[in-house]
Amino acid sequence: xxxxxxxxxxxxxxxxxxxxxxxxxxxxxxxxxxxxxxxxxxxxxxxxxxxxxxxxxxxxxxxxxxxxxxxxxxxxxxxxxxxxxxxxxxxxxxxxxxxxxxxxxxxxxxxxxxxxxxxxxxxxxxxxxxxxxxxxxxxxxxxxxxxxxxxxxxxxxxxxxxxxxxxxxxxxxxxxxxxxxxxxxxxxxxxxxxxxxxxxxxxxxxxxxxxxxxxxxxxxxxxxxxxxxxxxxxxxxxxxxxxxxxxxxxxxxxxxxxxxxxxxxxxxxxxxxxxxxxxxxxxxxxxxxxxxxxxxxxxxxxxxxxxxxxxxxxxxxxxxxxxxxxxxxxxxxxxxxxxxxxxxxxxxxxxxxxxxxxxxxxxxxxxxxxxxxxxxxxxxxxxxxxxxxxxxxxxxxxxxxxxxxxxxxxxxxxxxxxxxxxxxxxxxxxxxxxxxxxxxxxxxxxxxxxxxxxxxxxxxxxxxxxxxxxxxxxxxxxxxxxxxxxxxxxxxxxxxxxxxxxxxxxxxxxxxxxxxxxxxxxxxxxxxxxxxxxxxxxxxxxxxxxxxxxxxxxxxxxxxxxxxxxxxxxxxxxxxxxxxxxxxxxxxxxxxxxxxxxxxxxxxxxxxxxxxxxxxxxxxxxxxxxxxxxxxxxxxxxxxxxxxxxxxxxxxxxxxxxxxxxxxxxxxxxxxxxxxxxxxxxxxxxxxxxxxxxxxxxxxxxxxxxxxxxxxxxxxxxxxxxxxxxxxxxxxxxxxxxxxxxxxxxxxxxxxxxx
Numbered sequence: 001x002x003x004x005x006x007x008x009x010x011x012x013x014x015x016x017x018x019x020x021x022x023x024x025x026x027x028x029x030x031x032x033x034x035x036x037x038x039x040x041x042x043x044x045x046x047x048x049x050x051x052x053x054x055x056x057x058x059x060x061x062x063x064x065x066x067x068x069x070x071x072x073x074x075x076x077x078x079x080x081x082x083x084x085x086x087x088x089x090x091x092x093x094x095x096x097x098x099x100x101x102x103x104x105x106x107x108x109x110x111x112x113x114x115x116x117x118x119x120x121x122x123x124x125x126x127x128x129x130x131x132x133x134x135x136x137x138x139x140x141x142x143x144x145x146x147x148x149x150x151x152x153x154x155x156x157x158x159x160x161x162x163x164x165x166x167x168x169x170x171x172x173x174x175x176x177x178x179x180x181x182x183x184x185x186x187x188x189x190x191x192x193x194x195x196x197x198x199x200x201x202x203x204x205x206x207x208x209x210x211x212x213x214x215x216x217x218x219x220x221x222x223x224x225x226x227x228x229x230x231x232x233x234x235x236x237x238x239x240x241x242x243x244x245x246x247x248x249x250x251x252x253x254x255x256x257x258x259x260x261x262x263x264x265x266x267x268x269x270x271x272x273x274x275x276x277x278x279x280x281x282x283x284x285x286x287x288x289x290x291x292x293x294x295x296x297x298x299x300x301x302x303x304x305x306x307x308x309x310x311x312x313x314x315x316x317x318x319x320x321x322x323x324x325x326x327x328x329x330x331x332x333x334x335x336x337x338x339x340x341x342x343x344x345x346x347x348x349x350x351x352x353x354x355x356x357x358x359x360x361x362x363x364x365x366x367x368x369x370x371x372x373x374x375x376x377x378x379x380x381x382x383x384x385x386x387x388x389x390x391x392x393x394x395x396x397x398x399x400x401x402x403x404x405x406x407x408x409x410x411x412x413x414x415x416x417x418x419x420x421x422x423x424x425x426x427x428x429x430x431x432x433x434x435x436x437x438x439x440x441x442x443x444x445x446x447x448x449x450x451x452x453x454x455x456x457x458x459x460x461x462x463x464x465x466x467x468x469x470x471x472x473x474x475x476x477x478x479x480x481x482x483x484x485x486x487x488x489x490x491x492x493x494x495x496x497x498x499x500x501x502x503x504x505x506x507x508x509x510x511x512x513x514x515x516x517x518x519x520x521x522x523x524x525x526x527x528x529x530x531x532x533x534x535x536x537x538x539x540x541x542x543x544x545x546x547x548x549x550x551x552x553x554x555x556x557x558x559x560x561x562x563x564x565x566x567x568x569x570x571x572x573x574x575x576x577x578x579x580x581x582x583x584x585x586x587x588x589x590x591x592x593x594x595x596x597x598x599x600x601x602x603x604x605x606x607x608x609x610x611x612x613x614x615x616x617x618x619x620x621x622x623x624x625x626x627x628x629x630x631x632x633x634x635x636x637x638x639x640x641x642x643x644x645x646x647x648x649x650x651x652x653x654x655x656x657x658x659x660x661x662x663x664x665x666x667x668x669x670x671x672x673x674x675x676x677x678x679x680x681x682x683x684x685x686x687x688x689x690x691x692x693x694x695x696x697x698x699x700x701x702x703x704x705x706x707x708x709x710x711x712x713x714x715x716x717x718x719x720x721x722x723x724x725x726x727x728x729x730x731x732x733x734x735x736x737x738x739x740x741x742x743x744x745x746x747x748x749x750x751x752x753x754x755x
Contacts, residue, residue: 019185019186019187020185021086021183021184021185021190022075022076022077022078022083022184022185022186023036023073023075023076023182023183023184024181024182024183024184024193025038025073025181025182025183026055026056026180026181027056027057027058027071027179027180027181027182028045028046028047028055028056028057028058028180029056033073036073036074036075037073037074038071038072038073039071039072039073040058040070040071040072041069041070041071041072042060042061042062042063042067042068042069042070043058043059043060043061043069043070043071044058044059044061045057045058046058046059046178051090051092052090052092052127052178052180053197053198053199055180055197056180057090057178057179057180058071058178058179059095059175059176059177059178059179060099060149060150060151060175060176060179061175061176062151062173062174062175064173065172065173065174066172066173067173068150068151068152068153068173069150069151069173069175069176070148070149070150070151071148071149071179072104072146072147072148072149073146073147073148073182074144074145074146075144075145075146075147075184076143076144076184077134077139077142077143077144077145077184078139078143078186079139079140079141079142079143080140081186082133082134082136082186082188082639083133083134083139083184083185083186084131084132084133084134084184084185084186084187084188084190084638085101085113085131085132085134085147085182085183085184086129086130086131086132086181086182086183086184086185086190087113087129087130087132087179087181087182088127088128088129088179088180088181088182088183088192088196089127089128089129089130089177089178089179089180090127090128090177090178090180091121091122091123091124091125091126091127091128091199091632091633092121092123092124092125092126092485093121093177093178094120094121095174095175095176095177095178096114096116096118096119096122096176096177097114097151097152097154097173097174097175097176097177098112098113098114098115098151098152098153098154099112099113099114099149099150099151099152099176099177100112100113100149100150100151100152101113101132101147101148101149102147102148102149102150103138103145103146103147103148103657104146104147104148105146107148108138108656108657109656109657110134110135110138110147110656110657111132111135112152113130113132113149114130114176114177115502115611116495116496116502116503116504117501117502117503117504118503118504118505119503120485120505121485121505122504122505122633123505123632123633124482124483124484124485124487125199125200125483125487126198126199126200126202126631126632126633127180127192127196127198127199127632127633128632128633128634128635129190129192129632129633129634129635130634130635131188131190131634131635131636131637131638132637133188133622133637133638133639134184135655135657135658137655137657137658138657149179151173151174151175151176152173153171153172153173154171154172154174155169155170155171155172156169156170156172156174157169181196187696187697188625188636188638188694188696188697189636189696189697189698190634190636191697192632198631198632199631199632201601201630201631202481202482202483202630204481204483204489204580205483205484205487205488205489206487206488206489207488207489207534207535207536207539208484208486208488208490208535208536208537208539208540209488209536209539210536210539211539213543214539218533218538218539218563218567219560219563219564219567221538221541221543222538222541222556222559222560222563223265223560224543225541225542225543225544225545225556225559225560226266226556226557226559226560227267228543228544228545228556229256229545229553229554229555229556229557230260230266230267230268230553230557232553233253233256233257233260233553234257234260234268234274236249236250236253237250238250238253238254238257238277238278238281239277239280239281239284240281240284241284241285241287241288241299243298243299243300243301244301245301247299247300247301247306248305248306248549249551249552251300251305251306251309251310251313252309252551252552252553252554253552253553254278254281254282254309254310254313255309255310255312255313255316255552255554256552256553256554256557257274257277257278257313258278258313258316258317259316259554259557259558260274260557261274261275261278261316261317261320262316263557263561266557275317275320275321275324278313278314278317279317279321279326281310281313282310282313282314282348283331283344285299285310285351286331286333286347286348286350286351287331287332287333287334289351289354289355290333290334290335290340290347290350290351291333291334291335293335293336294335294350294354295358296354296355296358296359297358299355303359304364304369304372304373304376305372305373305375305376307352307355307359307376307380308375308376308377308378308379308380309376309379311352311355311376311379311380311382311383312379312382312383312458314348314352314383314386315379315382315383315386318383318386318387321344326344327343327344327345327348327387328343328344328345329343329344330342330343330344331343331344331347333347345387345388348383348387349384349387349389349391352380352383352384352387352389353380353384353389353391355376355380356377356380356381356384359373359376359377359380360377360401362413363377363401363404363405363411363413364413365411365413365414365417365678365681365682366438366445367429367430367436367437367438367442367445367446367448368436368445368448368451370404370405370411370413370429371405371406371429371448371451371452371455372451373405374401374402374404374405374406375402375405375451375454375455377398377401378398378399378401378402378455378458378459379458381393381397381398382398382458385398399459399461399464402455402459402461402464403463403464404429405429406429406430406452406455406464406467406468406471407428407429407430407431407437407467408463408464408467409428410426410427410428411427411428411429414681415675415681416674416675416681416682416683417681417683419668419670419671420668420671420683420685422670423668423669423670423671423711424668424669424710424711425668425685425710425711425712427683427685430467430471431589431591431592432589432591432707432747433474433587433588433589433590433591433592433594434470434471434473434474434475434589435474435589435591435592435594436448437591437592437684438499438500438592438684439499439500439609439615439616439684439687440497440498440499440592440593440594440607440608440609440610440615441494441497441498441499441589441592441593441594441607441609442498442499442500442501443493443494443495443498443501443502443503443506444495444498444501444503444506444507445500445501446475446498447475447493447509447511448471449468449471449472449475449511449515450511450514452464452467452468452471452472453468453514453515453518453519454518455468456468456518456519457518465519468519469519469522469524469525472511472515472519472522472524472525472528473524474589475493475511476524476527476528476576476577476578477576477577477578477587477596478493478494478596478605479491479492479493479509479510479528479576479578480492480493480494480578480603480628481578481579481580482505484508488535488536489535490508490535490537491508491509491510491528491531491532491535492505492506492507492508492509493506493507493509494506494605494626495507496605496624496626496635497594497605497606497607497610497624497625497626499607499609499610499611499615500611502611504635508537510528510529510531510532510537511525511528512525512526512527512528512529512530512531512532513529513532513533513559513562513563513566514558514559514562515528515529516528516529516562516565516566516569517529517561517562517563517565517566518562520565523572523573523574524574524576526566526569526572526574527572527574527575527576528576529566530569530571530572531576533567538563577598578598578603582598583598584597584598584599584600584730584731585597585598585731586730586731586749586750586751588703588749590703590704590705590706590707590747590748590749591688591705591707592607592609593607593608593609593623593688593692593703593705594606594607594608595607595701595703595749595751597730597731597751599699599730599753601629601630602627602628602629602630603627603628604625604626604627604628604699605625605626605628606623606624606625606626606694606701607623607624608620608623608640608642608689608692608694608703609622609623609687610622610623610624610637613653613655614651614653614660614662614687615684615687616676616682616684616686616687617651617664617676617677617686617687618649618650618651618662618663618664618676618686618687619642619644619662619663619664619665619687619688619689620662620687621639621660621662622637622638622639622640623637623638623639623640623692623694624636624637624638625638625696636696638694638696640692640693640694641692641693641694642689642690642691642692642693643689643690643691643716644663644665644666644689644690644691645665645666645690646663646666647663647664647665647666647667649663649664649666649667649673649674649686650662650663650664651664651676664676664686664687665685665686665687665688665689665690665712667686668711669711674686688705689705690704690705690706690712690714690716691703691704691705691706691716691744692705693718693719695721695724698753698754699751699752699753699754700718700721700724700727700738700751700752700754701749701750701751701752702718702742702744702749702750702752703744703748703749704716704744704745704746704747704748704749705747706746706747707746707747708746708747712746713746713747714746715743715744715745715746716743716744717741717742717743717744718738718741718742718743718744718750719741720738720739720740720741721738721739721754722739723739723754724737724738724739724752724754725737725738725739726754726755727752727753727754727755728752728753728755729750729751729752730751730752730753731750731751735755736752738752738754
């Protein structure tokens, strides 16, 4: 008789339970706490009927901002095995701060238990379990340890954006999240005890409601917001040029003015005063650059995008400038050699050409930066072609920089990348699977479809469009159905497995309306856009747009126009793989060490890279899994098993509990060592093992990261998994015997479910 799938899954989890925890206590329960000799300093018990299902817990509440709060306890440990600490946390908590784990007697720091940037409740209405591996150096040969959890000083606003010229924020001690349970165990998989009460299983909530002052339609609200930003842009003084960070907003407004000029609904359609303001603003930038000996590097702080925004403003207005005869008018420049008078066409050409020559010499190496820089390079060349400048590159030559920046062609902006390409190991800035190339998965800096779709618009290039569609499809795998803090249905991105800027929970994210308008006919973009609308996300837009450090007034203007393009399109049949009711799937990116799979109602996001000191320079010693179950969520850090050919190269890192040495992979043929230190180059592939695997609970995940067609291409063997005589390949349904070694071909990830 075949059991119902849900029951089969439940029995599977029971059958795969690890051994009983070595320590298991309920915090806030006096009898349970006495068993481990718990001592709390400024960590009072709290219990409220409407919080954490009414269960007791302890919150670390420092007496003041200059002193920590702590909980110390006696922990039984296994003297041989890897030991783990798991905390039970209420996911609707709103107080989040770093908490360090220390050896109590010597105050040796074993690691930060909450290094995520958390700005809101991460798991509304449900519990969250956080599992942390205890360093083997401190448990080896021991059967017990005295451990202490202690609040760590942190900024008042965690993860706040700060420019390099701003002073660092003051660090202070703040209350932590409340702790409801604490467990020590020897399996990375932790199954909560049956006595742990859980919140109701996840169901998508209703759409966000409209506020009382909401207009009749979303289109009216978007028009209202666009007009606010039109007035704001027109009132802003763009006729100035400055080095400080204010240049970003100045040039963003400048590139917005042509949109206002060309929009027949803006109320300022073909307003000559706008054209004159754009001309005068560009003139000011041109004069300032000439006055500093024509050096574009001294024009703007960082300077990744401002020259490009100026060029884009010009390109949109070229025909107006030509018809008005402005390009033949003289412009007076004060240079180091004295005053010079040039036709505006020549002065603009020199300005854009010099900016291009300077900027192309440093296209950066982190994924988002080369894309921004190459966007600027393309825009500068487009402006030069419009001017008829003989120094301009062809369209094909200019778009080549874009192709390198988005992974269509190998990157050649750094010596290390050129050397690797010559050795037959090209460095592409977007992986074959469609993730930005970094040390591993990245959340905020990986959300680049808004930039890619603008490249699609501005280049009109078919390859750029195809890459953008692939990138968006990959990003849709990282869209998780959830509810916001008000209980309304939404989609969030995934942040917990990110190696940098790790945000948990990640922000509400769709990447749909602009993408659907630009990628006309793309089913993924349309589904994301229609979900955003169906979930009432537009109902939450206030009349006055919110403005962060990266805000540009063209956003609201474009959004109004793009919404008009898609609002009446028929509903798409496409569904995201993460939506409720969709079948099991396995997705992976071996180049980034990332895997994602669905098993019944469970979603699993994992990475063999994490925030560790070795990350990218040598094979790291931390992986991370984010398990999303209907009843609770689980964040697990674990030391992955790995295999790599002997290279003779390694990196040693000193920790408070002792040094660790980890290997580097063999560098490409002809290269003696990897370039692993900035600023010249940082090739993170030095730290990507050839093969990874982890056996956790019912799952065995095996990943061969070697790429076909490179010197790394090779087959690796998953070693025998004791007791796993029968396992099902989640993607294919194949039944295999994992108690025997299994060959895993190059660039292949397999996820097995033990049965």
